[in-house]
Amino acid sequence: MPNALAERVIDLPVDLARRLDVARALVRPVRSGAISRVIGLRFDVNGLDLPIGATVRVVDGSVELSGEVVAVGDGSVTCMPFGEVKGLRVGARVEGVDRPPSIGVGPQLLGRVIDAMGRPLDDLGPIVGLSEVGLDADAPHPMRRARIESALSLGIRSWDTLIPAGRGQRVGIFAGSGVGKSTLLGMIARNTEADVNVVALIGERGREVREFVEADLGPEGLARSVLIIATSEPPALVRLRAAFASTRIAEWFRDQGNDVMLMMDSLTRFCMAQREIGLSAGEPPTSRGYPPSVFSMLPKLLERAGAAEVGSITGLYTVLVDGD
Known part of the structure; x- marks a missing residue:
């Protein structure tokens, strides 16, 4: 007792x-x-x-x-x-x-078109079985980054011959509007030897999205690609989030040991979105009306690409030339 x-x-x-x-x-x-x-x-x-x-x-x-x-x-x-x-x-x-802000990741994303929040846009039903990861992540440690020692074929002979891209390199594609940047990215997505393509269309006109998916990318390119779409009409915060969501998805595939091709069209409209946010928050405008936060936000985004201890992210970022 x-x-x-x-x-x-x-x-x-x-x-x-x-x-x-x-x-x-x-x-x-x-x-x-x-x-x-x-x-x-x-x-x-x-x-x-x-x-x-x-x-x-x-x-x-x-x-x-x-x-x-x-x-x-x-x-x-x-x-x-x-x-x-x-x-x-x-x-x-x-x-x-x-x-904290998060995004769903997993191999189920391959072949799908999603928005900045991870919601499907392709009428193929919900994407199940994804794992939620935080949207924010640190760039690879500078002393643990792998050296860029090998080329990654983009599938375009003139590019691979004259200016080959390194595995884990970041490349800027500078051009005006309507000269074929999206067509070029579609060719790369279909023909590159990268394991996975992550394509972010930020601030594009709505009519261009379907053209890119069906004409430029095609079924062959879409099968091993993830598309993140934030057209020009959503608020600036959505366009900004699309850039970080696409980078986070690319990081997940890289951590699985893949060589990832991250294509962002365009980096200029990412900066424009942050300009809207910064000015609305009360930041002072500096060069061309861009607030100081734009110039600190850019390296936070771009430094997350590159060659890590396992896998790599090769980044292709389009930039609108001055005046466009």
Whole structure:
């Protein structure tokens, strides 16, 4: 009897702790605030203590909208939306999302066309069995990067002969609008000896997407490619996210030991998207109206490509020439 009583006394705190853990998981504290101003492409929220880069969600009966914190102030944060600000009102409740931005990765992505959030755009049904990984990742350690010692054939004889690309190299394709950059990328995707292609179309006109998939890329190129699409009409935050999502997907395939060809069209429109975000957040304009954050954002994106200890990412980035 005393032993049974002792066991019950010992077991009670353990059981109580387990119940408390379950209760905390079911009833998590939610940080929330209220919209104080909507101006241009941004909305300000009072009473919400969140860091830059945190995800927020507008909780209002008439609007379903998520966004990201791009600036913080004394007692308020400035957010940019992933959708339209139409319908937002002062006083609407905004909650912080208790998880970092993520993207689904896995071999199931091959042959699929997705948006910046990882949602399929090709009417082939949902993509199941993906693993969620954080959108942000560090560039390979500089002392653990593999040296670029071998060429990676792009499948274009003139390019491979005159200016061969190294495995893990980053190459800029500088040209004006309408001169054939997308056609060139489609040729490379079909003929390169890389194991996987990750193609990001950022800020492109909507009509060009289907042309690229069906005419430039074709079934042969699509079969070993992942396409991430963010056309010109979504908010700047979506276009910016598409660039980092495509890079994160390429990193996952690289970590599996693949040689990945990452093609981004275009890097200029990525910078334009960050310019919209920076100016809306109150940054001062500098050269050609670009805020300082653009020049720090570029190396954060580009340095994540390259040759790592296992696998490589060869980056092809198109750049619109001056005046376009």
